[in-house]
Amino acid sequence: MSTHGAEAVQFEQTSFNVYDKKLGMWVFLASEVMFFTGLIGSYIILRWGASESWPAPGEVLNIGVTAGNTFLLICSSVAMVKAFAAIEEGDQKHLKLWLLATIVMGASFVGVQAYEYTHLIHEGFLPSSGLYGSTFYAMTGFHGFHVTMGVLCMIWVLGKAMRGHYTQENHQGVETIGLYWHFVDLVWIILFTIVYLI
Amino acid sequence: MATMTAEPSGIPVREEHHPQPFIRKYIFSTDHKIIGIQFLFTTLFFLMIGGLLAVMLRFQLGFPGEAMPGGSILPETMAPGGIILPEFYISLVTMHGTFMVFFAIMPLLVGVYANYLIPIEIGTHDMAFPRLNMISFWLFLISGLMMLSSFWVVGGASRSGWTQYAPLSANPDASGVFTGQILWCLSIAVFGFSSLLGSINYITTIVNQRAQGMTWFRLPLVIWALFITAILGLLAVPVLTAAVIMLLFDQTIGTTFFLPGGGGQPLLWQHLFWFFGHPEVYILILPAMGFVSEIISNGSRKPIFGYKSMVFAIMAIAFLGFIVWGHHMFQSGMNPRLGMSFMVTTLIIAVPSAIKVFNWMATMWGGAIKFTTPMLFAVGFVMLFTIGGLSGIFMAANPVDIYIHDTYFIVAHIHYVLFGGSLFAIFGAIYFWFPKMFGRMINETAGKIHFALTFILFNLVFFPMHGLGMEGMMRRIYDTSRYTHLSDVQDTNTMISIAAFGLFASGLYFGVLFFWSLFKGKPAPDNPWEANTLEWTLPSPPKHGNWEQLPTVYHGPYEYSHPDMDRDWLLQNERPDIVSPAHEVTIRKGEA
Amino acid sequence: MSAEGKKPRYMLVWGGLALLTGIEVATAFVVRKALEGFEIGHEQVTMLIILILLGLAVWKALLVALYFMHLKWESKALRWLAVAPLLPATILVVVVLMEYV
Numbered sequence: 083m084s085t086h087g088a089e090a091v092q093f094e095q096t097s098f099n100v101y102d103k104k105l106g107m108w109v110f111l112a113s114e115v116m117f118f119t120g121l122i123g124s125y126i127i128l129r130w131g132a133s134e135s136w137p138a139p140g141e142v143l144n145i146g147v148t149a150g151n152t153f154l155l156i157c158s159s160v161a162m163v164k165a166f167a168a169i170e171e172g173d174q175k176h177l178k179l180w181l182l183a184t185i186v187m188g189a190s191f192v193g194v195q196a197y198e199y200t201h202l203i204h205e206g207f208l209p210s211s212g213l214y215g216s217t218f219y220a221m222t223g224f225h226g227f228h229v230t231m232g233v234l235c236m237i238w239v240l241g242k243a244m245r246g247h248y249t250q251e252n253h254q255g256v257e258t259i260g261l262y263w264h265f266v267d268l269v270w271i272i273l274f275t276i277v278y279l280i
Numbered sequence: 281m282a283t284m285t286a287e288p289s290g291i292p293v294r295e296e297h298h299p300q301p302f303i304r305k306y307i308f309s310t311d312h313k314i315i316g317i318q319f320l321f322t323t324l325f326f327l328m329i330g331g332l333l334a335v336m337l338r339f340q341l342g343f344p345g346e347a348m349p350g351g352s353i354l355p356e357t358m359a360p361g362g363i364i365l366p367e368f369y370i371s372l373v374t375m376h377g378t379f380m381v382f383f384a385i386m387p388l389l390v391g392v393y394a395n396y397l398i399p400i401e402i403g404t405h406d407m408a409f410p411r412l413n414m415i416s417f418w419l420f421l422i423s424g425l426m427m428l429s430s431f432w433v434v435g436g437a438s439r440s441g442w443t444q445y446a447p448l449s450a451n452p453d454a455s456g457v458f459t460g461q462i463l464w465c466l467s468i469a470v471f472g473f474s475s476l477l478g479s480i481n482y483i484t485t486i487v488n489q490r491a492q493g494m495t496w497f498r499l500p501l502v503i504w505a506l507f508i509t510a511i512l513g514l515l516a517v518p519v520l521t522a523a524v525i526m527l528l529f530d531q532t533i534g535t536t537f538f539l540p541g542g543g544g545q546p547l548l549w550q551h552l553f554w555f556f557g558h559p560e561v562y563i564l565i566l567p568a569m570g571f572v573s574e575i576i577s578n579g580s581r582k583p584i585f586g587y588k589s590m591v592f593a594i595m596a597i598a599f600l601g602f603i604v605w606g607h608h609m610f611q612s613g614m615n616p617r618l619g620m621s622f623m624v625t626t627l628i629i630a631v632p633s634a635i636k637v638f639n640w641m642a643t644m645w646g647g648a649i650k651f652t653t654p655m656l657f658a659v660g661f662v663m664l665f666t667i668g669g670l671s672g673i674f675m676a677a678n679p680v681d682i683y684i685h686d687t688y689f690i691v692a693h694i695h696y697v698l699f700g701g702s703l704f705a706i707f708g709a710i711y712f713w714f715p716k717m718f719g720r721m722i723n724e725t726a727g728k729i730h731f732a733l734t735f736i737l738f739n740l741v742f743f744p745m746h747g748l749g750m751e752g753m754m755r756r757i758y759d760t761s762r763y764t765h766l767s768d769v770q771d772t773n774t775m776i777s778i779a780a781f782g783l784f785a786s787g788l789y790f791g792v793l794f795f796w797s798l799f800k801g802k803p804a805p806d807n808p809w810e811a812n813t814l815e816w817t818l819p820s821p822p823k824h825g826n827w828e829q830l831p832t833v834y835h836g837p838y839e840y841s842h843p844d845m846d847r848d849w850l851l852q853n854e855r856p857d858i859v860s861p862a863h864e865v866t867i868r869k870g871e872a
Numbered sequence: 873m874s875a876e877g878k879k880p881r882y883m884l885v886w887g888g889l890a891l892l893t894g895i896e897v898a899t900a901f902v903v904r905k906a907l908e909g910f911e912i913g914h915e916q917v918t919m920l921i922i923l924i925l926l927g928l929a930v931w932k933a934l935l936v937a938l939y940f941m942h943l944k945w946e947s948k949a950l951r952w953l954a955v956a957p958l959l960p961a962t963i964l965v966v967v968v969l970m971e972y973v
Contacts, residue, residue: 123965162940
């Protein structure tokens, strides 16, 4: 027996005007900002305070490949938002297609990163390669970990979509995972700039 | 009829009641009340562990070089012949702090009472995300067991202090601890994740699931406190998680974040740790202050004095708590200009705390005070927290801190606010909400004995430490006889240790009382304390889902001794004109 | 919670993001080289480049946050929630950077 009705509180009555899952995701993302601040902030601090200058952009890292990878992640974000737009219109077919596209592009991003890692390690650039190595691997590694978790969650969401779980009236899960995905993209936008280009 | 999975409004739809197997109902429960009780049993166990570690380290300080009774069961690497080795001593100190902060006090305040109280005080069926809630508990238990297991690995448990300063903590060759240190870092990382899931639940639930009429300024202060605490945890704990991961990498994969040999910065660790660490101590006190507000208002039969200023004081403490962390680092060699700024902000943060103390006193003033056990602990909190806060003012002044940093003066301060403060409030809360949780009362006389023993012994243990600190007794040292300036502190230390053994024994007495009351306590009515908040409208203990029909709230939670009422309490879902129709009543809108 | 007028914008935002990324990479290399040709000190060039790059990154981040994460159409309270952690984050980094000033 449900308890909807006059005595149940509706989220529209709160000043956030946001359903539970979405509010919970935004709250989670606030904590993720602080987590990445710990890592990225340490990088900024260690680099600013370093007595010797760190390698220039492109000296150790492959800018071309990573720029392409950045573009790929941005495209995956577009795919995600198009999936959301599709289910907002009740378009089940395009929801699944765009979700699949997001997964493929997201997984490819991780793949390219992994390839970059093996290449760098082969060249002798390791986490133990001074502070540059320490910070590089910590930041990009944890970002990659977050992308991987996102891809796994996205696969789960696609599974539910295949079973017809989402409708035009209710697709909270799609919007919620979308927020996470865009956040991961956003962090990469910052990371790419300050790790690879500066 | 099968329940829908789609809930556009976000209200959790209660599942159909089919009898659940024992495991689903009590072990892997998603009911916030069961989870709160799971936290309670687990944390009381860890509290005992923390106390046991203290007893052992106090034995060494009180009877240096002597064989500890029962010490022969410890291995040669820790205490050959029962005599505690310096290496083992320092891991006792480290783990005492670690267990008490992370696995006892923090989860007792938040894991237990945020989980138990939030839904039943705001008027909803359960948390916004019940399954995440369950995961949060199990992650907590796993992290605690990981930490405990570090005693049994080669090299033993961490020795770098609960604050884990680098480079000692990052360098196994220096600390002598490798696996134990890794376990410390991993345990805290898992704990951080558990805490995060909790915060997400508490914040979402309080924002979105309040009952009709439960406006923000009609929330009980304990809910405000838990809400703000959840925000503090949300923003501060991830920084610790990041730091602990970097520390772990330094030990294992050759990074050098905090190792000077590789260009790293030990001071970076301190900044990251204390950026978390200071909000952490406000996480450790704000819920306790919330409990005290509820209990004192109830015990004085008066509304809380200055409800709105209490709320703003909680917010001010939380906000300022983010800009005072450097006061833990006055003597670290950091930029002196930072020292000055942090001193100013730290002195300022005393103000909202003081506002709260004055408000509690004003609440009691002229009240018809009933000194029940919870009330005794709450009033004890106010006294002891004030002393702890006053010693904090001394430390806030950078020049004074030059002398007292890393001495027992600091140890005294810590324990007056965390034990005299937080733990006293926790005891008060346990006594206060025990009837609701378990449907039984804890015997009043037995509880008062617990209070008296704890209060007296606590002060015997910790008050002299102010003096020891002023005399220059440093923290974390193994044997005072090795220092000429400490030649006459041994008697004081021995006396403290004996009192500490007594304090531990009184804790065990409480444990026995607690478990005895679970089975043999007098059956409790719905509202034994004649209190106002919504949980007291429910049976003791409440059913799964709490309410069939969610309540409507008409006023704030502090309408004690309402002039229009015959009785001196008024539940939040009662209207005076309906309860006492003989009186003419105006219900003032939106009033606290 | 429908999205009036949201749908057409996405491809435009995508284009903007792609463009900004291209400008960033260009700035990091081509513009840097070009500026060094002028009579500006190396340090000033570096500072200028850094500021431009950070500005571009922030612009891209804002596009993602406002359009893809729909913040443009959400309540004020939610927007504050999204922005709030930036304050303690900034405090942490700026204060610790003071160690090197």
